[in-house]
Amino acid sequence: MALVLTHLGRERRGLTQDAKTKPIHATKAARAQMKSHPAARHVEMKRRLSEDREYHFQRGPLSLMRPAVFFDRDGVLNEDDGYAFDPDKIRWVEGAQQAVKAVNDAGYFVFVVTNQSGVARGFYEERHVRKLHEWMSRELAIVGAHIDAFEFCPHHPDGLIERYRVLCNCRKPQPGMIRALLERYPVDIDSSFLIGDKQSDVAAAQAAGIAAHLFDGSNLHAFIAPLLKDRPLHRVQPHSVRVDGG
Known part of the structure; x- marks a missing residue:
């Protein structure tokens, strides 16, 4: 569970390995775009929630979906x-x-x-x-x-x-x-x-x-x-x- 929480915490803070390797100016541009487009921000939030849930259930310690x-x-x-x-x-x-x-x-x-x-x-x-x-x-x-x-x-x-x-x-x-x-x-x-x-x-x-x-x-x-x-x-x-x- 610690691994899952660590991953999710980094994801929410934008600190995953992929995020670290992105140019700083690209990250700032993306944030500006999100602020200027509420609809896009809403879609992005839903995407992140979906990915978090999928990661927790499919790749975390309780990895096996069971009936x-x-x-x-x-x-x-x-x-x-x-x-x-x-x-x-x-x-x-x-x-x-x-x-x-x-x-x-x-x-x-x-x-x-x-x-x-x-x-x-x-x-x-x-x-x-x-x-x-x-x-x-x-x-x-x-x-x-x-x-x-x-x-x-x-x-x-x-x-x-x-x-x-x-x-x-x-x-x-x-x-x-x-x-x-x-x-x-x-x-x-x-x-x-x-x-x-x-x-x-x-x-x-x-x-x-x-x-x-x-x-x-x-x-x-x-x-x-x-x-x-x-x-x-x-x-x-x-x-x-x-x-x-x-």
């Missing part, structure tokens, strides 16, 4: 018992841990995107959600599986807690959580998909431009195995787990 599986949480990974937050009361869906490991072994990113309106309703706090996700990560590690990132939305327009009583762009069916992950990770969007148990999950995936599959509540490993079959295997090095808020 991802986005899991809803309640009703897909764990049984939906209504506003779950206590690890002692969590029941894994049958085959869920094995499903996550299968996705890991196939070289996909594994993400969780979950609405947690219980925070807005005052049933529990954000720290309880994070604590549960940390527990899930530890449980998955026992079987050699991991989740790359958790995203959750604590909002609800009818919430009792004022600061969470908002119409946001992260609560599914809005695609905000998915898009946030797409911005942070080098995801191959065309080969990625979401597994959810509600139409709002499907709608969020479609709005973000990825495929979606409605889980039928059966064995999750058996459900996902055909979706991974015949897809390219993406071998990656082990990496740390991130637990993020939505």
Whole structure:
């Protein structure tokens, strides 16, 4: 990551090796032209942003674009018992841990995107959600599986807690959580998909431009195995787990 940041920093300051070798008068002329033509300046800024993003995703440490599986949480990974937050009361869906490991072994990113309106309703706090996700990560590690990132939305327009009583762009069916992950990770969007148990999950995936599959509540490993079959295997090095808020 240091190499990427160094390159990008030099690029923005005009200090790449190529820039150093250009005549000074040419650089001054180019700057004058940019100042005198706002439209040209706008195009140049867009070009640089595009190149920075391409460099970061294609030539940086996370050089391999990889597909991802986005899991809803309640009703897909764990049984939906209504506003779950206590690890002692969590029941894994049958085959869920094995499903996550299968996705890991196939070289996909594994993400969780979950609405947690219980925070807005005052049933529990954000720290309880994070604590549960940390527990899930530890449980998955026992079987050699991991989740790359958790995203959750604590909002609800009818919430009792004022600061969470908002119409946001992260609560599914809005695609905000998915898009946030797409911005942070080098995801191959065309080969990625979401597994959810509600139409709002499907709608969020479609709005973000990825495929979606409605889980039928059966064995999750058996459900996902055909979706991974015949897809390219993406071998990656082990990496740390991130637990993020939505």
